[in-house]
Amino acid sequence: MEQHIIELPKRIVVGEGALKSLGGHFRDMFPSGSLVFVVTGPHIINSLYNDVKQILEDNGFSVTYTIAGPATVDEANRVAEEAKRDRADVLLGLGGGRSIDLAKYAAAESGKEFVSVPTAPSHDGITSPFATLRGFERPYSKLAKPPRLLLLDIDVISSAPKRLASAGFGDLIGKYTAVLDWRLAHNLRGEYYGAYAASLALMSARHVGAYARKIGLGSKDGIRALVEALVSSGVAMCIAGSSRPASGSEHLFAHALEMISKRPPLHGEAVGVGTILMSYLYGKDWVRIRRLLKEAGAPVNARELGVTDDEVIEALVKAASIRPERYTILGEKGLTRDAAEELATKTKVINGD
Ligand SMILES: NC(=O)C1=CN([C@@H]2O[C@H](COP(=O)(O)OP(=O)(O)OC[C@H]3O[C@@H](n4cnc5c(N)ncnc54)[C@H](OP(=O)(O)O)[C@@H]3O)[C@@H](O)[C@H]2O)C=CC1
Numbered sequence: 001m002e003q004h005i006i007e008l009p010k011r012i013v014v015g016e017g018a019l020k021s022l023g024g025h026f027r028d029m030f031p032s033g034s035l036v037f038v039v040t041g042p043h044i045i046n047s048l049y050n051d052v053k054q055i056l057e058d059n060g061f062s063v064t065y066t067i068a069g070p071a072t073v074d075e076a077n078r079v080a081e082e083a084k085r086d087r088a089d090v091l092l093g094l095g096g097g098r099s100i101d102l103a104k105y106a107a108a109e110s111g112k113e114f115v116s117v118p119t120a121p122s123h124d125g126i127t128s129p130f131a132t133l134r135g136f137e138r139p140y141s142k143l144a145k146p147p148r149l150l151l152l153d154i155d156v157i158s159s160a161p162k163r164l165a166s167a168g169f170g171d172l173i174g175k176y177t178a179v180l181d182w183r184l185a186h187n188l189r190g191e192y193y194g195a196y197a198a199s200l201a202l203m204s205a206r207h208v209g210a211y212a213r214k215i216g217l218g219s220k221d222g223i224r225a226l227v228e229a230l231v232s233s234g235v236a237m238c239i240a241g242s243s244r245p246a247s248g249s250e251h252l253f254a255h256a257l258e259m260i261s262k263r264p265p266l267h268g269e270a271v272g273v274g275t276i277l278m279s280y281l282y283g284k285d286w287v288r289i290r291r292l293l294k295e296a297g298a299p300v301n302a303r304e305l306g307v308t309d310d311e312v313i314e315a316l317v318k319a320a321s322i323r324p325e326r327y328t329i330l331g332e333k334g335l336t337r338d339a340a341e342e343l344a345t346k347t348k349v350i351n352g353d
């Protein structure tokens with residue numbers, strides 16, 4: 001009998017001041033005296049790390065740390081080795097996507113528990129079982145493991161630079177076209193389509209759409225809506241067992257742009273612009289997507305992304321080829337250069353205001 005196995009986070013905690021409850025959740029979930037190995041970045045080590053260490057030590061856990069280097073497989077292997085040498089039981093990612101991905105992948109590789117404590121709402125990798133690291137044989141994510149405990153403190157996440165929240169919005173608005181692509185691949189290629197996972201991902205895009213302005217302003221309401229939608233999208237990926245509900249042609253464009261550009265934008269920023277472009281190809285309301293991105297403070301054209309018009313065109317032409325097994329509106333061969341230029345011009349992504 002064909003089986004579909006769904007691995008989910010065991011506990012998800014969201015709320016203002018949630019960090020204070022970290023020790024209690026650890027006591028519920030891990031044996032007393034466990035060694036917690038924190039993976040965090042050079043900024044967070046000087047702000048939140050000491051609070052986390054104190055909370056865990058007060059609750060009977062030992063704590064060590066490493067500073068997250070670049071988001072590469074080599075760095076994740078170093079983290080895994082160091083965690084093993086320290087006899088760590090739990091790897092805790094504390095920070096943005098880079099620290100979370102390094103801890104997640106190192107935990108999966110070393111067979112240790114993984115806890116995610118994101119400090120920024122930049123994309124749904126902070127809540128998903130997937131990691132993206134340079135050095136993989138591909139420019140997109142790979143299954144690692146879901147967090148056993150996912151703790152999102154709204155006060156902490158609201159304090160992240162605004163650009164990261166706008167990028168998180170872009171990543172989530174992308175679910176509109178990701179789900180259309182999944183459905184298309186099902187209809188044209190007979191690919192498995194999980195209606196429930198698709199609805200959940202779609203709901204995350206609809207939810208943040210209603211909060212675009214508040215997210216742009218960085219209000220707590222807006223950030224809470226954003227964080228809940230990031231959880232919903234991460235869970236959709238857990239249920240699907242792949243990033244299909246969360247990543248389609250708009251992500252192919254974003255991955256291609258990241259490979260091509262000399263100064264790549266943030267992941268969610270590129271995904272947002274990709275969603276404008278792919279919505280146009282689907283005959284959907286790309287003007288509305290553009291307006292929502294503007295309201296959320298996210299880029300809508302090449303200039304705002306900090307890339308050249310030519311890099312946008314090149315990324316559109318390249319997009320279909322980087323993940324041939326993931327069928328999308330771009331088809332198997334992708335766009336010609338002329339078609340790419342026309343698409344980007346009509347949607348004001350290039351030559352625009
Ligand atoms: N797994 C997945 O599905 C996906 C993974 N990714 C990966 O995620 C990474 C990008 O993640 P992203 O979050 O954008 O970037 P980073 O993790 O690099 O974080 C960006 C910067 O913001 C800082 N920061 C984070 N939180 C706060 C805060 N509360 N206050 C002040 N500064 C803060 C970080 O500090 P510090 O330097 O201390 O870390 C860092 O300098 C890339 O490696 C990318 O490949 C992208 C998309 C999907």
Ligand SMILES: O=C(CO)COP(=O)(O)O
Nearest residue numbers: 124140141243246247251
């Ligand atoms: O970014 C993601 C979902 O938002 C992960 O998707 P990819 O599998 O395309 O890397």
Ligand SMILES: [Zn+2]
Nearest residue numbers: 123124171271
């Ligand atoms: Zn994404």
